[in-house]
Amino acid sequence: MTQQGTAAPRVETTNGWVEGTREGSVSVFRGIPYAAAPIGELRFAAPQSVAAWSETRLTKDFAAIAPQIRRSDGVFEGGADCLNLNVWTPSTEDSYRPVLVWIPGGGFHMGEGSDVRYDGTQLATRGDVVVVTLNYRLGAMGFLYLNGVADDVPWSANAGLLDQVAALEWVRDNISAFGGDPSQVTIFGESAGGMAVVDLMAMPKALGLFHGVIAQSGAADDVASADEASEMTGRVLGFLGLGAGEEHKILDVPTNDLLVAQQQCQMLYLEKRWGLSIRPVIDGTVMPMHPRAAIAEGRAANVPLLVGTNLDEWRAFADPPSFELDEAALRTRLKEALGAHAEEVLSAYAKCRPEASPSDLWFAIESDRNFRVPAIWLAEVHRRNQERTFSYLFTRPAVTKRLGSCHALDVPFVFGTLDKPGMPEFAGDSASAWALSSKVQDAWLAFAKTGNPGVESLPAWSAYDSTRRATMILDDPCGAVDAPFDAERQVWEFLPLRPKSPSTKDLNDAIASP
Secondary structure, eight states, X not given: OEEOTTSOOEEEETTEEEEOEEETTEEEEEEEEOSOOOOGGGSBSOOOOOXXXXXXXXXXXXXXXXXXXXXXXXXXXXXXXXXXXXXXXXXXXXXXEEEEEEEOOSTTTSOOTTOGGGOOHHHHHHXXXXXXXXXXXXXXXXXXXXXXXXXXXXXXXXXXHHHHHHHHHHHHHHGGGGTEEEEEEEEEEEXXXXXXXXXXXXXXXXXXXXXXXXEESOOXXXXXXXXXXXXXXXXXXXXXXXXXXXXXXXXXXXXXXXXHHHHHHHHHHHHHTOOOSSOOBOOSSSSOSOHHHHHHTTTTTTSOEEEEEETTGGGGGOOGGGGGXXXXXXXXXXXXXXXXXXXXXXXXXXXXXXTOOHHHHHHHHHHIIIIIHHHHHXXXXXXXXXXXXXXXXXXXXXXXXXXXXXXXXXHHHHXXXXXXXXXXXXXXXXXHHHHHHHHHHHHHHHHHHHSOOOOTTSOOOOOOOTTTOEEEEESSSOEEEESTTHHHHHHXXXXXXXXXXXXXXXXXXXXXXX
16 A cells, blocks of 8 residues: 655555655655664574564655774764665556665675665666665674584574565565565666675575576675685684684674674785675575576576676775886785786786786786676576576776776766766766766666666677677777677686685586586
C-alpha cells in the first residue's frame, strides 16, 4: 500500500509505514532499516530481522553509516545501527519498474550509501527506474574470520556480504510498494562494491535475489583463503592486545579501538603491497569456493554481466614519489608486489610501451594487476555460461591530467552527479562530460532493462568472448574495439596476481579437474 499524491509519500513495508519526501521528479526514502542493529552479541553475527514499528517512521534523513575512519582526516564516524538503505523512485503509485541496487565501494573499510556521488535522482528520472543504495558492515565487524578463534562469540563469516543479502531480501519483499519490480533487479557497485556484487554471484544464499550484475572496477579475485583470513584475525587480536584465552573479549572492544586495529592492519598491507587486508573469505559455507571458480562452473549462469574498469586505476592511489620513479625505484616496488615475477612483467610492459617512463609503467602494471586483468578473467569465465556478457574500458581522463582515467572517475558519470560537490574539479562538468554521462547512464539503464547495454547513442556493442574480446571504450568519442591492450593481458595468463593467488591457468586447471 502506498500514499503519494501531493503530500509526503508514504509506503507500507513489511515492518511498518515509512514516510519520505517528494523532491522534484522523485520520491526519496532515506535510512530505512533492513535488518536489526548489529549491537552486542550481534556485532559479528549474521544479520537478524528488524522489529516491526507501529507508528509511521520518518525517512527524510540519511541514517547511520557503518563505523569507519574517514580517509580525509582520520576522524571516526558512523554508528553500529548501520544496516539501512535509501530509495529513489519516480512514483510509488504504480510498479514494475526495473530496480538498480548500488553497493558502495571503499576497500571493505570505508564507504556509505549516502555519498553525494550516489544520489539516485538522475538515474531514477532518466530511466524511469527505482534506485536503491545501502550500507553494510565494514572492516572487522563485517569480515573478521573468527572460525576456531573465538568459538564462544556469535559470529558469521562474511557478515558484510550477508548484510547485502538481507538488503536484497528486503528489496524482494518491499520494492513493489515503491514502484519497483522485484523480478527485475540489477546489482551494481564500484571498487569493493564491484567485488561484492561478483561475490554475491558466487554465494548460494544470494541467488535469485538479482537478475543482472554491473561490476565497475571490481571482479572475483580479491578474496582471502581461510588460512589468510585466520592470519589476519590473529593480527587484529594482536593489535588489540588480546592473547590466548582472551579472544572472546573482542565482543566488548570499543568500536574506535577495533577501527584503529583494523587500520593498522591495512597500513601494514599497503606498506607490503599485499592488497586489501580484511576482505571476504572463502569459508566453505557462505562462500563455498573461489568466486571465479564458482562462476566458471555455472553459478549465476542465468545472470547477464557488464564488467569493466578505468584505464589508469592505480593513479588514484599514488603516493607523491610514484610520479617521479626512476628505474631502480620501479624495480624495488615491483619486487615487493610481484616477487619472483617482477622482471618478467616489467620486461613485457616495457616492450609494449617503449616510450613509457618508470612511473607510467608502474601505474600501467598496477592498474592491470589489481583491476583490469581480474575483470577480463571474470568476463572470460562467465561467458562460458552466459552469452549476455559485456566489457567496457573507461578512458576519459580526470581534470587533473596526471590522474588520467583513475579509479572511481566513472562513478559520477554513471549517476549523473558531475555537479555534486568536488566532482567538477575531479571529473569535469563540461558539455562533453555531460554528453558522456548521458551515454553511460543510458547504457547502464538499457542493461538493467534488457541485459544488453547497447543504445543508439553508442556504437554497436558486441557481447564479450575470448576470441574477439569486444570492449566498449567510454570516452569522447566512444568506440567499440577488440582486445584493447591485449599484449599486456597476455603477460598475466600464467602468472598469479599476488603470491598467494592462482593464475588463470592454475584456476582453470583446477576447475577442469574431476
